[in-house]
Amino acid sequence: xxxxxxxxxxxxxxxxxxxxxxxxxxxxxxxxxxxxxxxxxxxxxxxxxxxxxxxxxxxxxxxxxxxxxxxxxxxxxxxxxxxxxxxxxxxxxxxxxxxxxxxxxxxxxxxxxxxxxxxxxxxxxxxxxxxxxxxxxxxxxxxxxxxxxxxxxxxxxxxxxxxxxxxxxxxxxxxxxxxxxxxxxxxxxxxxxxxxxxxxxxxxxxxxxxxxxxxxxxxxxxxxxxxxxxxxxxxxxxxxxxxxxxxxxxxxxxxxxxxxxxxxxxxxxxxxxxxxxxxxxxxxxxxxxxxxxxxxxxxxxxxxxxxxxxxxxxxxxxxxxxxxxxxxxxxxxxxxxxxxxxxxxxxxxxxxxxxxxxxxxxxxxxxxxxxxxxxxxxxxxxxxxxxxxxxxxxxxxxxxxxxxxxx
Amino acid sequence: xxxxxxxxxxxxxxxxxxxxxxxxxxxxxxxxxxxxxxxxxxxxxxxxxxxxxxxxxxxxxxxxxxxxxxxxxxxxxxxxxxxxxxxxxxxxxxxxxxxxxxxxxxxxxxxxxxxxxxxxxxxxxxxxxxxxxxxxxxxxxxxxxxxxxxxxxxxxxxxxxxxxxxxxxxxxxxxxxxxxxxxxxxxxxxxxxxxxxxxxxxxxxxxxxxxxxxxxxxxxxxxxxxxxxxxxxxxxxxxxxxxxxxxxxxxxxxxxxxxxxxxxxxxxxxxxxxxxxxxxxxxxxxxxxxxxxxxxxxxxxxxxxxxxxxxxxxxxxxxxxxxxxxxxxxxxxxxxxxxxxxxxxxxxxxxxxxxxxxxxxxxxxxxxxxxxxxxxxxxxxxxxxxxxxxxxxxxxxxxxxxxxxxxxxxxxxxxxxxxxxx
Ligand code: SF4
Ligand code: SF4
Ligand code: SF4
Ligand code: SF4
Ligand code: SF4
Numbered sequence: 075x076x077x078x079x080x081x082x083x084x085x086x087x088x089x090x091x092x093x094x095x096x097x098x099x100x101x102x103x104x105x106x107x108x109x110x111x112x113x114x115x116x117x118x119x120x121x122x123x124x125x126x127x128x129x130x131x132x133x134x135x136x137x138x139x140x141x142x143x144x145x146x147x148x149x150x151x152x153x154x155x156x157x158x159x160x161x162x163x164x165x166x167x168x169x170x171x172x173x174x175x176x177x178x179x180x181x182x183x184x185x186x187x188x189x190x191x192x193x194x195x196x197x198x199x200x201x202x203x204x205x206x207x208x209x210x211x212x213x214x215x216x217x218x219x220x221x222x223x224x225x226x227x228x229x230x231x232x233x234x235x236x237x238x239x240x241x242x243x244x245x246x247x248x249x250x251x252x253x254x255x256x257x258x259x260x261x262x263x264x265x266x267x268x269x270x271x272x273x274x275x276x277x278x279x280x281x282x283x284x285x286x287x288x289x290x291x292x293x294x295x296x297x298x299x300x301x302x303x304x305x306x307x308x309x310x311x312x313x314x315x316x317x318x319x320x321x322x323x324x325x326x327x328x329x330x331x332x333x334x335x336x337x338x339x340x341x342x343x344x345x346x347x348x349x350x351x352x353x354x355x356x357x358x359x360x361x362x363x364x365x366x367x368x369x370x371x372x373x374x375x376x377x378x379x380x381x382x383x384x385x386x387x388x389x390x391x392x393x394x395x396x397x398x399x400x401x402x403x404x405x406x407x408x409x410x411x412x413x414x415x416x417x418x419x420x421x422x423x424x425x426x427x428x429x430x431x432x433x434x435x436x437x438x439x440x441x442x443x444x445x446x447x448x449x450x451x452x453x454x455x456x457x458x459x460x461x462x463x464x465x466x467x468x469x470x471x472x473x474x475x476x477x478x479x480x481x
Numbered sequence: 482x483x484x485x486x487x488x489x490x491x492x493x494x495x496x497x498x499x500x501x502x503x504x505x506x507x508x509x510x511x512x513x514x515x516x517x518x519x520x521x522x523x524x525x526x527x528x529x530x531x532x533x534x535x536x537x538x539x540x541x542x543x544x545x546x547x548x549x550x551x552x553x554x555x556x557x558x559x560x561x562x563x564x565x566x567x568x569x570x571x572x573x574x575x576x577x578x579x580x581x582x583x584x585x586x587x588x589x590x591x592x593x594x595x596x597x598x599x600x601x602x603x604x605x606x607x608x609x610x611x612x613x614x615x616x617x618x619x620x621x622x623x624x625x626x627x628x629x630x631x632x633x634x635x636x637x638x639x640x641x642x643x644x645x646x647x648x649x650x651x652x653x654x655x656x657x658x659x660x661x662x663x664x665x666x667x668x669x670x671x672x673x674x675x676x677x678x679x680x681x682x683x684x685x686x687x688x689x690x691x692x693x694x695x696x697x698x699x700x701x702x703x704x705x706x707x708x709x710x711x712x713x714x715x716x717x718x719x720x721x722x723x724x725x726x727x728x729x730x731x732x733x734x735x736x737x738x739x740x741x742x743x744x745x746x747x748x749x750x751x752x753x754x755x756x757x758x759x760x761x762x763x764x765x766x767x768x769x770x771x772x773x774x775x776x777x778x779x780x781x782x783x784x785x786x787x788x789x790x791x792x793x794x795x796x797x798x799x800x801x802x803x804x805x806x807x808x809x810x811x812x813x814x815x816x817x818x819x820x821x822x823x824x825x826x827x828x829x830x831x832x833x834x835x836x837x838x839x840x841x842x843x844x845x846x847x848x849x850x851x852x853x854x855x856x857x858x859x860x861x862x863x864x865x866x867x868x869x870x871x872x873x874x875x876x877x878x879x880x881x882x883x884x885x886x887x888x889x890x891x892x893x894x895x896x897x898x899x900x901x902x903x
Contacts, residue, residue: 174658176670177799183672299671301800306644401831405824406813407641408793411804422642424823448793469689476791477679477686 089319095356096323099336104358105145107351131214131235132349139349146346149358153365160370161300180298191475194443194465198280202289205237205281210347212237224265226385227282228340233348241266242381246324246334270385274392274435278382279442284340285376288368295369303370310416313377324380339364339375373414376440386437393460396435396445400424402454409445409455420445420455448472489576493598497572501529504761508709511770515736517729518706521713525760528716529570534602535716537562542608542664547592547619549782550637550814551611552806554792555658557677557719560665564603565715566610567783568592569759571877586848587876588757589618593625603716608664611657613637615818616851633660640820641812651800651807671799678792678802680719685791687726692785694730695778696835698737699750704776705766708784712760715783749896750777752832754859755844756852757783762877765844768885774893777836780815780829781844790814817851825855826862833868840896841870842889848876869895
């Protein structure tokens with residue numbers, strides 16, 4: 075009972091702090107551009123499409139672009155400092171506890187050449203890079219933007235020249251939505267429904283630029299072989315709680331007169347890369363958190379991202395599904411260990427209507443396929459699109475990636 | 482050495498060699514023996530007949546392990562060679578019998594016997610013994626061994642669902658690594674760990690090929706041979722075993738292409754599961770195949786199980802690799818020493834499907850309670866599937882062979898002529 079009280083108190087305190095931070099985010103500037111300082115606020119009230127005609131981004135590497143990139147560069151530098159500090163601190167700690175020195179040594183090689191193997195993983199990276207480019211510079215490259223399509227991921231539409239618009243803006247500004255034209259509401263709702271039905275969180279795994287950046291951070295750590303932070307159920311519970319708080323903030327803040335965009339980490343990324351000088355408020359600090367946590371824990375922000383979670387909620391009717399053959403599964407836990415979202419049920423679930431095809435998709439699942447990649451049992455995990463298998467776990471595939479790679 | 486001890490030693494020398502030789506002869510006399518099997522039998526012969534130590538490329542220490550839950554990768558990484566020391570010798574068993582309670586299991590008695598008689602270089606030369614605390618007998622063995630030698634005792638969680646338990650086992654592995662460092666002077670590092678992973682990965686890749694072949698062609702090789710190859714792995718330097726296995730796979734692939742089968746078409750396909758089957762106690766596999774059955778697969782830990790599960794490295798760091806090892810060693814393990822072990826039933830069901838099994842023989846070593854416990858639930862499950870199953874309780878003694886022969890024969894007849902299964 076006492077424990078529960080403590081939990082409720084800390085939980086409420088945490089939620090309050092987060093809520094206050096989000097509400098007053100606009101008063102905590104990270105970096106502001108004098109000439110456009112109020113631009114973000116203006117955008118919150120106006121319709122983005124109209125502003126598109128007034129603003130254009132700067133060409134990559136032009137002076138204007140470099141200026142626009144200044145805040146993001148600062149964010150990168152701060153993140154780097156945080157990461158280095160963490161590594162140094164850990165070194166001290168491990169030394170004191172007599173742990174193997176190599177837990178934190180950075181310069182080690184494993185004598186293994188990176189092998190590129192065509193498959194789901196490679197396609198995923200390819201699509202991620204392609205959509206990163208298209209979403210950010212799509213308008214500049216192709217000359218058209220599908221600005222009516224509102225992808226439900228954090229591809230920040232403050233970048234007015236990206237390939238499509240993003241649904242997050244209206245989700246977090248329900249007040250704006252209420253005053254929008256029927257046309258716009260139709261496009262907004264339509265984009266969400268179609269995306270959720272056809273892809274679900276496949277968009278998180280394959281398309282979202284913020285997800286991509288986190289995956290890059292993870293890959294960086296893998297390349298340096300720096301120890302990460304492995305979460306347990308308890309810590310995942312904390313993240314889950316944070317996710318609900320953020321979801322509440324995300325949906326509600328517009329209604330009480332705030333703007334999620336001053337809080338959202340994504341605003342620091344895409345507009346800057348496209349050359350839009352965008353003033354950054356609390357978002358800058360958020361992005362540092364995203365990068366640093368994403369470095370040590372794969373896709374950490376995705377664990378709390380309200381947009382992705384909303385997209386995942388209708389997973390029951392979505393066409394893409396993650397399924398499991400409970401008889402083939404040995405409960406080895408590899409999938410759980412690999413899952414960036416810490417979804418334990420994929421490893422523990424055993425009962426279901428059809429033991430050979432249990433639907434293990436959850437609202438948290440990014441459909442990133444990491445679990446299938448690490449599953450060593452033939453056909454134990456697989457992904458289906460409209461009932462058709464398109465990616466299945468295989469032992470020989472696993473072994474080929476793991477062993478010296480003969481054949 | 483007192484005269485009595487000398488006599489005991491003398492008897493051990495004669496008898497244990499004779500038993501090992503006899504088992505090897507029986508295996509060599511079986512039909513359809515692939516030529517590439519010979520290196521495995523030679524390894525067994527070197528260890529048990531010639532009494533040599535395990536062959537190593539350099540003069541490095543060996544570490545004796547007493548269960549598949551000790552990750553060989555760590556031992557290779559830190560510059561030692563792992564040997565699996567679970568014992569299957571009746572002669573050693575009789576010596577161990579005098580120094581342990583009557584109801585202790587034969588495997589542990591044999592280990593104690595080997596340790597007591599001090600005549601086997603594989604046992605004698607070990608610089609460290611690694612004993613995970615799994616069943617009661619192993620726990621007492623750990624205590625008994627640590628009084629005489631340097632021993633690492635690994636605490637294995639009793640259940641595997643909670644993450645905290647896994648974290649604790651990762652901690653056990655770090656502690657084990659420090660003990661390894663004590664004997665080899667080599668700390669755990671990312672380089673040596675990933676090199677070691679590659680050694681076992683290649684071995685496991687060959688095993689996967691082997692399994693794949695057996696699944697596609699259940700009659701391609703006798704199960705007794707497969708078990709001998711897996712037993713030989715316990716005493717072989719990993720890359721050497723990998724090469725031997727690759728050769729065997731190549732030969733089997735050629736056989737598969739030419740369409741020859743290892744055995745006659747109508748032999749009942751049997752799955753052997755239960756307590757460990759350790760050389761030279763090859764009594765049951767030999768009986769099954771000599772009586773006209775085909776041992777199509779086994780679910781025992783000196784058999785396929787011993788190398789079956791690969792660690793899945795999701796995080797390429799020292800810690801990530803140790804976590805992968807901790808996971809691999811406990812979570813998929815079908816050892817009944819875990820409190821909840823439903824996965825074993827699923828595993829057996831999958832094996833039945835993969836190898837089109839027609840009957841299950843459940844091996845219980847007298848005194849091995851944990852395996853005996855799980856018989857009933859498996860019997861019930863097999864009842865649902867309509868797969869016949871018998872429980873065979875025995876120890877390392879050869880006296881009950883005739884009785885076993887009759888039972889196994891009747892079981893095989895039942896499958897062959899029972900008619901209700903295909
Ligand atoms: S700042 Fe965030 S919530 Fe606002 S539009 Fe950009 S991505 Fe969407
Ligand atoms: S969950 Fe991750 S990938 Fe999905 S929208 Fe949010 S940030 Fe992007
Ligand atoms: S990785 Fe595959 S076999 Fe292992 S627990 Fe997950 S689904 Fe089961
Ligand atoms: S369950 Fe699998 S596909 Fe879903 S997030 Fe986890 S690893 Fe990715
Ligand atoms: S039966 Fe269990 S305790 Fe014994 S060696 Fe096998 S896995 Fe280990």
